[in-house]
Amino acid sequence: MRANLNEIADPRNLDGAVEEVFRTMLGTDCRRDGDALADEREWVTAVVGFGGLLSGACVLRCGGRTACVLAERMMGAPFAEIDGTVKDAAGEICNMLAGSWKGKSPELAARCGLSVPAVITGCDYRLHVQAPEFRLQHVYVFDGTRFEVTILCDGLK
Amino acid sequence: MREVHTLIVDDSSVMRKIVERSLRQAGIEEMVVHEAGNGIEALELLRAGKMDLILSDINMPAMDGLELLRQIKTQNLAPGVPVVMITTESSEEHVREAIASGARGYIRKPFTPEQVKERVLPLIEAA
Numbered sequence: 001m002r003a004n005l006n007e008i009a010d011p012r013n014l015d016g017a018v019e020e021v022f023r024t025m026l027g028t029d030c031r032r033d034g035d036a037l038a039d040e041r042e043w044v045t046a047v048v049g050f051g052g053l054l055s056g057a058c059v060l061r062c063g064g065r066t067a068c069v070l071a072e073r074m075m076g077a078p079f080a081e082i083d084g085t086v087k088d089a090a091g092e093i094c095n096m097l098a099g100s101w102k103g104k105s106p107e108l109a110a111r112c113g114l115s116v117p118a119v120i121t122g123c124d125y126r127l128h129v130q131a132p133e134f135r136l137q138h139v140y141v142f143d144g145t146r147f148e149v150t151i152l153c154d155g156l157k
Numbered sequence: 158m159r160e161v162h163t164l165i166v167d168d169s170s171v172m173r174k175i176v177e178r179s180l181r182q183a184g185i186e187e188m189v190v191h192e193a194g195n196g197i198e199a200l201e202l203l204r205a206g207k208m209d210l211i212l213s214d215i216n217m218p219a220m221d222g223l224e225l226l227r228q229i230k231t232q233n234l235a236p237g238v239p240v241v242m243i244t245t246e247s248s249e250e251h252v253r254e255a256i257a258s259g260a261r262g263y264i265r266k267p268f269t270p271e272q273v274k275e276r277v278l279p280l281i282e283a284a
Contacts, residue, residue, distance in 0.1 A: 085170065089171045109247055
């Protein structure tokens with residue numbers, strides 16, 4: 001598996017997964033953006049863990065407004081605040097991003113499992129992973145709003 | 158088309174709604190939807206009444222979709238009722254395990270309404 005590290009950590013896999021999920025489930029194009037996310041009053045962070053051949057996590061992070069737009073795109077109805085449905089939508093998108101990303105490597109598709117999503121909301125928090133094997137962190141833009149997706153790998157068998 | 162009692166099993170209420178919308182877009186308008194958040198809730202609904210179609214996620218808390226399939230088979234809760242798995246787990250191994258446990262179809266998330274139509278409509282028409 002380690003011999004395929006470059007292939008697994010190829011940034012194009014993450015871009016492809018994001019584009020696929022957004023085009024298929026949200027009916028919108030999504031493209032990579034160079035700038036970091038601006039500060040927000042409230043953040044929504046969805047985390048799906050990887051286990052098995054690769055251990056780590058897929059993390060979707062965005063501001064509250066973007067989370068509401070994501071939910072609106074999925075449900076077809078507007079959301080004014082971060083309620084249970086908005087958190088659920090963020091968790092499901094993260095789940096599909098994690099599944100789509102690992103599906104781009106046949107070995108990971110077969111021998112890497114996913115956890116159920118966990119969603120964190122609030123402000124002034126950071127996700128810390130001790131010395132990851134690799135980290136992919138990209139910002140994307142859709143419908144004029146921006147979000148960040150991170151793939152953290154803290155162990156490869 | 159007759160009324161189709163459909164059980165949608167997913168821990169995400171958002172995904173349950175998307176699956177329902179996709180089924181209606183596929184032309185299954187006469188449908189009564191029953192929702193369960195995990196395998197245990199699904200088994201209770203199956204004991205309470207007959208379904209015509211079951212769509213289930215795999216990764217769920219309390220009881221996952223593969224265990225739900227095994228329980229349906231062991232307890233003979235839905236004889237002849239097609240079960241389709243809708244999941245992010247996409248490997249051949251997962252597909253084989255689901256089919257061996259009784260699933261009649263497999264849809265990978267993310268999915269389009271057309272994919273739901275292709276895989277589900279023939280099962281309903283054949284039932």
